Amino acid sequence: MSRRILVVDDERGICDALSQLLEYEGYEVRTEASGAAGLAAYEKFRPQLTFLDVKMAGMDGLETLRKLRAMDAAAVVVMISGHATIQNAVEATQGGAYDIMEKPLDTDRILVTLRNAIGHLALREENARLREVVEQRYEIVGRSYTVRALIETIDRVAATDARVLITGENGTGKELVARALHRQSRRATGPFVEVNCAAIPSELIESELFGHMKGSFTGAVQDRAGKFEQADGGTIFLDEVGDMSLAAQAKVLRVLQDGEVTRIGGAKPRTVDVRVLAATNKRLDEEIAAGRFREDLYYRLNVVPVVVAPLRERRDDIPVLIQHFLDQCTPTGASARGMERAAADRLATLEWPGNVRELRNTVERLLILSRGPEVTVADVERLVGVRATDGSALGGLDTCRTFEEFKLAAERAFLLVKLREHDWNVAETARTLEMPRSNLYKKIERHGLAREQA
Numbered sequence: 001m002s003r004r005i006l007v008v009d010d011e012r013g014i015c016d017a018l019s020q021l022l023e024y025e026g027y028e029v030r031t032e033a034s035g036a037a038g039l040a041a042y043e044k045f046r047p048q049l050t051f052l053d054v055k056m057a058g059m060d061g062l063e064t065l066r067k068l069r070a071m072d073a074a075a076v077v078v079m080i081s082g083h084a085t086i087q088n089a090v091e092a093t094q095g096g097a098y099d100i101m102e103k104p105l106d107t108d109r110i111l112v113t114l115r116n117a118i119g120h121l122a123l124r125e126e127n128a129r130l131r132e133v134v135e136q137r138y139e140i141v142g143r144s145y146t147v148r149a150l151i152e153t154i155d156r157v158a159a160t161d162a163r164v165l166i167t168g169e170n171g172t173g174k175e176l177v178a179r180a181l182h183r184q185s186r187r188a189t190g191p192f193v194e195v196n197c198a199a200i201p202s203e204l205i206e207s208e209l210f211g212h213m214k215g216s217f218t219g220a221v222q223d224r225a226g227k228f229e230q231a232d233g234g235t236i237f238l239d240e241v242g243d244m245s246l247a248a249q250a251k252v253l254r255v256l257q258d259g260e261v262t263r264i265g266g267a268k269p270r271t272v273d274v275r276v277l278a279a280t281n282k283r284l285d286e287e288i289a290a291g292r293f294r295e296d297l298y299y300r301l302n303v304v305p306v307v308v309a310p311l312r313e314r315r316d317d318i319p320v321l322i323q324h325f326l327d328q329c330t331p332t333g334a335s336a337r338g339m340e341r342a343a344a345d346r347l348a349t350l351e352w353p354g355n356v357r358e359l360r361n362t363v364e365r366l367l368i369l370s371r372g373p374e375v376t377v378a379d380v381e382r383l384v385g386v387r388a389t390d391g392s393a394l395g396g397l398d399t400c401r402t403f404e405e406f407k408l409a410a411e412r413a414f415l416l417v418k419l420r421e422h423d424w425n426v427a428e429t430a431r432t433l434e435m436p437r438s439n440l441y442k443k444i445e446r447h448g449l450a451r452e453q454a
Contacts, residue, residue, distance in 0.1 A: 003026060003027045003028060003048065004027065004028045004029075004030070004045060004046065004047040004048055005018075005022050005027045005028070005029050005030075005047055005048065005049055005050070005051065005114075006029075006030050006031075006032070006038065006041060006042055006045055006047040006049075006050040006051070007019065007022075007029060007030070007031045007032070007050075007051045008031075008032045008033075008034070008035065008037075008038030008041075008050065008051065008052045008053060008056075008061075008064065009031070009033070009051070009052075009053035009056070009080065010033050010034060010053065010056045010057055011053070012033075014053070014080070014103070014105070015031035015033070016031075017105070018031075018051060018105070018110070019031055021107060021110060021111075022114075025111070025114075030045050030047070034056060034057070034058055034059065035056055035058065035059030035060065035061065035063065035064030035067075036058065036059055038050070038052065038064060038068075039064060039067055039068060039071065042068060042071065042072070042075070043071065048076065048118060048121060049076045049077070049078065049098075049114065049117050049118065049121070050068070050075060050076070050077045050078070051077075051078050051080055052064060052065060052068075052077050052078070052079055052080065052097075053079075053080050053081065054079055054080065054081035054088055054092070054100075055081060055082065055083075061079060061081075061092075062088075062091055062092065062095060065077055065079070065092065065095045065096065065097060066095055069095060069096040073096075074124070075096070076098050076117050076120070076121050077096065077097045077098060078097065078098055078099045078100070078101060078113055078114075078117060079092045079097045079099070079100040079101070080100070080101045080102075080103060080105065081100065081101075081102060081103065082102070082103040088100065098117050098120065099113055099116075099117065101113060139176075139324075140154075140173065140176050140177070140180060141317070141320055141321055141324045142314060142316075142317035142320055142321070143316060143317060143320055144314040144316040144317045146309045146313060146314045146317075147314060147317055150177070150306070150308065150309075151180075153304075153306060154177060154180050154181055154184065154306075155184065157181060157304050157306075158180070158181045158182075158183075158184035158185045159184070159185065159186065160185075161185075161275050162303045162304050163256070163275070163276050163277070163278070163300065163301055163302075163303040163304070164177075164178075164181060164277050164278070164303065164304045164305075164306055165278050165279070165280075165284075165298075165301045165302040165303075165304070165305050165306070166178060166277065166278065166279040166280075166306045166307075166308060167279070167280055167281070167284075167305070167306070167307050167308070168279075168281065168307060168308030168309070168310070169281055169308075169310045169355055170281050170354065170355065170357070171354045171355035171356055171357030171358055172308040172309065172310055172311070172355045172356060173308055173355075173356050174239070174279040174281075174308050175194070175237070175239065175279070177279075177306060177308060178194075178235075178237045178239075178277045178279060179192065179237075181235070181277060182234070182235040182237075182275075182277070185235070185275065187233065187234050187235055187275055190231075190232075190233040190234025190235070191230060191231050191232075191233065191234035191235070192231075192234055192235050192237065193227050193230050193231035193234065193235070193236045193237065194236075194237045194239060195208065195209065195227050195236065195237065195238050195239065196239045196240055197238055197239065197240045197241055197242075197243050197244040197248075198239075198240035198243035199240075202245040202247075202248070205244060205245060205248045206247065206248050206251060206264060207220075207224070207226065207264055208226060208227055209226050209227050209228055209248060209251070209252065209261075210226040210228060210251060210255075210261045210262065210263055210264060211223075211224050211225045211226030211228075211229055211261070211263040211264070211266075212224055212226075212263050212264035212265055212266075213263050213264065213265035213266045214265075215265065216263075216264045216265020216266075217264065217265070220264075220265070223263070224263075225263075226261060226263065228255060228261045228272050228274055229261060229270060229272060231272070231274045232272045232273055232274060233273055233274075234274070234275070235274070235275045235276075235277060236274050236275070236276055236277070237277045237278075237279070238252075238276065238277070238278040238279070238301075239278075239279050240279065240280055240281070241278040241279065241280050241301065242280035242281070242282035242284055242287055242292075242293060243280075243282075246292070246293075246294065249293065249294045249297050250294070252297060253294065253296060253297045253300060255272070255274075256276060256297075256300045256301075257300075259271055259272060259273070259274075260272065276301065278301045284298050284302075310355055311352045311355045311356055311359065312351065312352065315348060318344075318347065318348040318352075318359065319344050319345075319348055321356060321359055321360075322339065322344050322347060322348075322359070322363055323344075325359070325360050325363040325364070326338060326339060326363065326367075337367075337373060337374070338373070338374045338375070339363075339366070339374060339375040340374050340375060340376050340377065342376075342377045343366075343374075343375045343376055343377050343379065343380050346377050346380045346381075347359070347362070347363075347380060347384070350384065362384060365383060366379055366380065366383055366384070369383050370383070381420070382420050408447075411443070411447070412447040412449070415429075415440075415443055415444070415447065415449060416449060418432065418433060419444075419449065419451075424451045426440055426441065426444070
């Protein structure tokens with residue numbers, strides 16, 4: 001963060017006094033005697049904070065403030081005036097000034113205002129950094145046609161207020177789609193309220209969604225706004241909507257029809273302006289047929305259907321996702337900071353029933369438990385284990401020509417997995433397999449099994 005201060009005042013004495021004080025505090029100070037000169041200096045100097053006089057010849061401070069804020073909406077400006085009035089203060093505040101100070105300037109007041117303003121700026125920059133980190137965490141990553149088509153759909157739908165029903169298996173990234181729709185919508189500055197309908201007990205879901213009044217049921221000790229009210233002006237995301245009770249479904253349907261919610265125990269409906277996004281890993285047509293989901297609610301939610309494909313249908317994205325996770329989720333204290341190309345290629349051949357979420361967790365586990373500076377193929381074999389690949393439901397055993405060959409290959413693969421599980425502790429492996437240790441040693445020798453080098 002730069003430590004530059006710009007002072008714009010047509011009184012030489014004020015400029016000299018502020019320069020002396022601020023330079024003593026360790027700031028680089030530049031002074032200008034007019035609004036026009038101050039604007040030109042600001043563009044080149046890019047200060048952290050600007051002290052700006054209200055009354056100046058030619059362009060006054062308030063006009064300079066307006067032009068400065070048009071140039072840089074994030075500018076932090078403290079106005080100074082010899083005869084500040086309430087009207088001056090109101091105009092300065094409306095123009096975007098951080099504060100206004102009266103002349104003669106008090107040293108302690110200057111330093112307190114400066115400290116508060118710099119703290120405000122640091123907090124704003126930290127918020128921007130954290131927002132960027134969060135957005136990166138929820139970024140949709142991939143280069144496959146499936147992902148590019150998904151992103152194109154989001155771009156087209158986000159600008160509207162259309163309801164979207166997002167479907168897909170667990171771990172595919174349905175929440176990422178919902179957040180992208182909100183982030184690119186006109187409601188982006190409004191709240192994004194997520195409700196996991198599967199995690200809330202059925203007897204509490206109505207209170208969570210619609211709120212309640214004090215005394216409406218046991219435990220209702222005060223009035224409480226529901227999620228729909230909290231999302232007013234923004235977006236509500238009903239995750240796992242297929243697990244919502246029929247009673248709650250009926251009330252959600254009413255909100256979608258009327259745009260009003262009534263708290264439990266309340267009589268007066270409250271108008272809400274909310275965009276509704278919903279997601280589920282269930283087949284809602286099957287839930288409707290079984291009587292567990294309302295058909296009319298389904299058609300209300302399913303204005304724009306979005307299907308998020310499982311990872312097995314977009315294997316081209318696995319290397320890109322691995323690199324993204326390496327960049328984003330390297331745990332503090334992990335010995336490994338990267339991954340060999342061969343190790344990434346090996347991960348790309350595996351099945352991922354838990355989809356992207358499972359892949360992310362696996363990459364993090366590998367970074368933590370790998371022994372070297374990079375994750376190797378041996379680390380993948382040791383820590384992820386043998387899995388069936390896309391090419392064979394039997395993990396290669398179906399290539400055996402005879403039943404005896406199959407038995408030997410299966411025994412070898414089984415023992416290798418168990419030895420890796422116990423970090424090649426033969427005694428512990430034998431105990432788990434309920435096998436004499438001598439027998440296990442013989443089988444290890446017969447199959448030529450050896451611990452991989454990390």
